[in-house]
Amino acid sequence: MKALTLTMAAFGPYRHKQIVDFTTLGEESIFLITGPTGAGKTTIFDAMCFALYGRASGSDRDQDSMRSHFADPGEPTYVEFTFELRGKTYRIVRMPKQMKRKERGEGWKEDPARADFYIIQGEEEKLVASKIKEVNEYIEEILGLDYEQFRKMIMIPQGEFRKLISENSKEREEILQRIFKTEFFAEVTDYFKKQSKELQTEINQFEWKISQEKERIVWGEEADADLENEELSKVRKRLNQRIDHQKQMVSDEKAYADQLQQTTDHIQNQYFESKQLLDLFEERDRLSIEHKKLEENSAAIKDLENEHAYAKKAAEVRPYEKQYEERQRELDQLLLNQKDREETYNRVKSAFDKIQEEYVKKADQQEDRDRMKEAWQQKLREKEHVEEFLKKNQGLENLEREIANNRRSFSDFQEKEQKILQDKKWMKEKVKGERSLREAAYEKKQSYQTSQQRKERVERLSEEWLQLTKLRTQYQSVSKNYQEKKQRLQKFKESYEKALDDIRKHHAYTLSLHLNDGSPCPVCGSTEHPDVAGKPEGVLNEDQVEQLRERHKEAEHYFEKAQDELIQVKSDGEAQRQLTESIWNDLDIEHELSEEMIEKERQHCSHEMRKVLEEYNKLKEKIEDIQSTEKKLDEMDQQLEFLQNQKETLQRTINDQQQDQTKRRTELESLKENVTSTSVDPEELVKEAASFEKSYKEAEENWIEIQSLYQQKRDEWQKILTAVEEGKNYLEQAQKAAEQRKTEFDQTLVQFSFDSIEAYRSAIRTPQIMEQMTNEIQQYKQRVQVVNERLQELNQKLEEKERPQLQAVHEKLEKMQGKLNEQREMVNHLNVSLQQNESIQENIRRLVEEQGELAAKYYDIAELAQIANGDNHLRLSLERYVLASYLDEILIQANLRLDQMTDHRYQLIRSDAIAKRGAQSGLDLEVIDHHTGQQRSVRTLSGGEGFKTSLSLALGMADVVQAHAGGVQLDTLFIDEGFGTLDDLSLEQAIGCLRSLQDGNRMLGIISHVQQLKEEIPAKLQIDAGPEGSKVEFVFQ
Structure with a gap:
């Protein structure tokens, strides 16, 4: 990884946006970071580490302390880092958790941490990840280092030099394992160990399975009590003999069972033939009894046939009777309906005559109702004129009061304006000394x-x-x-x-x-095994x-x-x-x-702080007082502007109101002409108008009600009159129809030989009873025929035959079946024992064969597992053996620089003494002191010696990692302090060693207060502190 640019905003001591452009270094691969204490030198490393991993470079810094104390509340804190890795350019932008203003309303809200990761391809920029977890995973993937490894290999923060060389063997193993990706060798070791344990478990399981199979063998009565303790080969031989004997026993017992089966089948056939003959004798006895009962019921069946014939005739007469009954019911109903209609007619006629008389009387009162309506409307017109006059008069009085109020308000505004102008004059004099x-x-x-x-x-x-x-x-x-x-x-x-x-x-x-x-022996191959x-x-x-x-x-x-x-x-x-x-x-x-x-x-610092703070607070109070006065002056200007606007608005309002006053007075004079008296109470007029309205509406509603009632009663009377006339016609027609149906019914009775209507009614049966009678007669005749035919058939079959004795044959059959079942159970038991022993024989053969194969395989795997796991004379695991070879290469490169920086005194070596103490060693470091010839731990080095050793090891590790192309590219190294522990000669040697790095195009940043470094290194990243935060820029000598 090679740094290109670093941008910081509101981060640490940097309030304003600062851009560190590492590309301006050009050929200068080494640069010095310089500035006063607390200016923000280490913050450069913090920002770079925060951009990559979201954490600071030092172990005593946290994310919450990253926001600049100089920044205003609204300024966002963020870090942007651009770097180059394996020919590709990446940019990452990361913001810590911070407070920001709400987009709506007032106040603040928490803005969560964010991170964006981009890859730059030419002039295009592509977003790779925008979630914090995804960005962190992507960074670790492309760099090949997690946060802790990055700190120890690329960034050596203040106060943590010795950790690079003083890590114990286990921690150094984790770093080397991640860098050189040797997890495969650990997996191989775990695989052998797991396989060895699994094979041992399987072998033990086979021994247990074989013993379980031996216990399941069915020996019989001849088995020895101590047979289970015999060797497996003897047990298998005895088992073979037992199986042969079982097979012979099964064959003999099965032959005897077949003989018993033949005898049982013969007796069973005899039993079935006797059973069938006995069933025929019993059937003939049952049918004889039934035939006798049928002959006894023949007279009752004859009577049932006669009853059924009369019921059929009655069923044919029934339709004529039903027609006559329906006509008679209709006639009776019509008589009742006609009687009701005539009674209703008389009642409706009387009511109509009464309402007709009232209707004529109300019609003659129409002129009285018209006079009442005119009086009511006249009162309403008088009330409206009085109300309008009073309303406009009240409006004029209200307007005159408003004009007086507005004139008083105008005077108040003028007085306030004068007072504010006077106060403003002396306040301006007060704020002149603020600067x-x-x-x-x-x-x-x-x-x-x-x-x-x-x-x-x-x-x-x-x-x-x-x-x-x-x-x-x-x-x-x-x-x-x-x-x-x-x-x-x-x-x-x-x-x-x-x-x-x-x-x-x-x-x-x-x-x-x-x-x-x-x-052959699976180990040595010999076919002879004497010892x-x-x-x-x-x-x-x-x-x-x-x-x-x-x-x-x-x-x-x-x-x-x-x-x-x-x-x-x-x-x-x-x-x-x-x-x-x-x-x-x-x-x-x-x-x-x-x-x-x-x-x-x-105590001295606290005293100075209190003294300065008291003086500062006094000045601050005076400034705040002046600021308050300036604020009041602004408020006064606003008040003067407000008062002027209010005066102008009031003057326009007063002018408009005076014009409206004149208009209203003219309207009132016009209204007085339509009002008889302005002193009349409108409420009295309302009451009088309501009285006239009530009288008129009651008379009108009564007249409308009489008209409606008269029309209703008239309609009812005409309707019932029509119904009475129609009822008389229907009644006459119904009487004729009933007489005709009565004649037809009487003729039908004579036709079907019924002497009287009582005889007809006694012969009537329901359809269900008729159906039952028919079925009973038919079933009787059918059953007589069936019984007679079956009796004749049975008499022919049983002629000259005797009834068999079935019980004796049945007892003989049951005895033979019991004996056969016992024999079959014996054969089945022998078969089960035989099958179980044959299954056990095959299982033991298979288990012995598979156990032998596993034992040979286990011997090889167990030996490999012990060697790979470190159970060897070197007490060194497979993975640590590989890592040790990488560490040896790193030490070769580190010693090239350590030899130069220590004037050939010290040499780093990998300790073999600790390796003898167990598996957790093999990667520990020691130094050879060529001045004394002694070999000792690196932890015994002094501060300056330890710094030179850790620096040499870091540079050597970077060389080896890049040479192996293990996915990790270390083109950048930062060192925070440590040179102050070196004497002049050691410092000169360290500088010379670092200068040699320029040939490898590697960038090295150093933070130090040592004057000699400032003179020797031309490129400097200068950091200056100020009242509004620090500033950073590259300076070249």
Whole structure:
């Protein structure tokens, strides 16, 4: 990755938009970032790291502190970063969570964090991702580094140099694994381990399955009590003999069962023939009894036939009777209806005569009703004239009052205008001294911010001093814990190595169980096996060994952790001391560093801040008072403009009202001519008009009601008169029809031989009863015929035959069937036992064959799993072996620069001492000191030595990664401080080493206060602090 441009807005100390164009460096691959403390040098790294990962570069910075304190509330905070990677150009824009103004209404709302990622192709820009999660995943994918790895390889923030070389073996493994993508080797190791365990489990399962099959063998009474403890080959031989014996037994018992079946079939045929003959005898007996009953019912059937014949005649006469009855019912109903109509006619005629008399009387009163209507309308006209006069008179009085009010308001506006003009004059004199006060307040604010920054550095110094004290105490505790963990690790190591040796012997014994003379050994290939491995005593199973291994690894882990903690605490203490002294030196205090001097400096800063703040607040109050006065002057101008507008509006209103007053007075004079008296109360006129209206409307409504009622009664009378005349005609016709139907009915009775109507009615039957009678007669005749024919047939069949004795034959058949069933159950039982033993025989053969194949395969896989997992004489896993080779290449490149920077004194090597302690090692680093010839841990290096070592390692790692083209391209490296720990010679050597990087087109940014670097490096990124935030630009010597 090579940085091209970086844009920051309202970010950290940068209020205004700042653009850092790295392309202006040209051939200058190394540049120095310089500026006063707190100006924002490290913020350049923070912005770049925030743009890529949404987090700052240092471990003590968070996202919430990124927004500039100089920025106004409405200014957005964002970072834009453009970089080049593997020939492609990318641009990323990221904004942290911040507050912004509401689009509608007043107030603020939270604007969530956002990120946009683009790829630039020529002049076109394509959006790749716009969600934070997608952008983060895409960045990690193309860079090949996550946030932590990026910090450690490309950006080395302030105070974190030693972490690059002091990471323990496990953490360094994770970095190298991600860079060189060696996860495949770990997967291979896990695969072998998993396969080994699965094969061992399968072999144990086969042994268990074989033992289960042995227990299921059906031996019979001749089986020995201790047969299950015999060898498998003997059990299989005995099983073969048992199956042959079972087959012979099944054959003999099945032949006897066939003989019993033939005898049973013969007896069963005899039983069926006797049963059929007995059924015929019983049927003849039943039919004889039924024939006798049929002869006894013959007389009753004859009577039923006569009754059925008369019922048929009555059914033919019935239609004539029904016609006569219908005509008679119609005649009776007409008589009743005619009687009702005549009664209604008399009642309606009487009512009509009465209402006709009232109608004639009301018609003669029409002239009285007309006079009442005229009087009512006259009163209404008088009321309207009086009301109009009074309404216009009241309107004139209201108008005159409004004119008087408006004239008083006009005078009030004139008085207010004069008072505001007087106040405005003296306020203008008051605001003339504002500018000088603002300049003095700004100076005080700058002085306060300077004191505040110094106090913050003192507070940080106090925190770092406290941390240094804690680290010194912690070192004593950690050192004791380290000795305890070392003794515990040695104990578990001895137990685990003994368990591994025992389990190898057990594997050899397991394989020997499946060796046969003449068959080759899967290990050595020999067909002769004179000395097979014996069964070892006290061997732990796989789970127990795994538990022991886990306990050993756990002890090893805690030992390494204690060792790392000891070295880390020591290293942290040294780094903490250097950091504390660096902050103390920056404060430029002549006295020696101590807790007492830190507290004294803190109190001094607080006193200065309070003093300056009091002076600033006084000036601020005066400025605020002047600002308030200026605001009041603006308000006065607005009030004067308002008063002038109001006066003009009132004057126009008064003129319009005076013209309206004259017009209304003229109208009132005209209305007086139509009013008899202006003193008449309109309410009295309303009451009189209402009285006349009520009398007229009551008379009119009564007349309309009489007219409607007269017409209604007249219509009713005419309608009922017509109905009475029509009823008389219908009644005459109905009487004639009833007499005719009566004559026809009487003639039909005589025709069908009924002496009287009573005889006819007694012969009547319902259709259901007629149908029942017919069915009963037919069924009787049919049954007589069937019984006679079947009796004749049975007498012929049973002639000269005797009734059989069925019980004796049945008892003989049941006895033989019971014996046959017992024999069949025996045969079935023998067959089940035989089939079970044959199935067991085949299962044992198959299981033994498959177990042998698995045992040979397990021997190879288990050996590979142990080697790949680190259970070897090197205690080095397959993946760590590969990573170690990469690390060796990195160390070769790193030592080229370390040799130059340390004047041939130090050389980095990979430690083999730690590798002997277990699987979590193999990647630890040590240095060879060629001045003493001693080999020691990198954590023992001093601050300056550690800085040069970490710088060499970072540069060497970048060279190797790019050489292998592992998907990670490291064209950029940033270093924040650290050069201050070098002496003059070391600094010269480091500068010379860094200059050699220009040949590889790699960009290196350095932040440092060292004067020699400022003189040696021509390209500088200059950062200047100001009252409105910092500014940044490239400067070239």
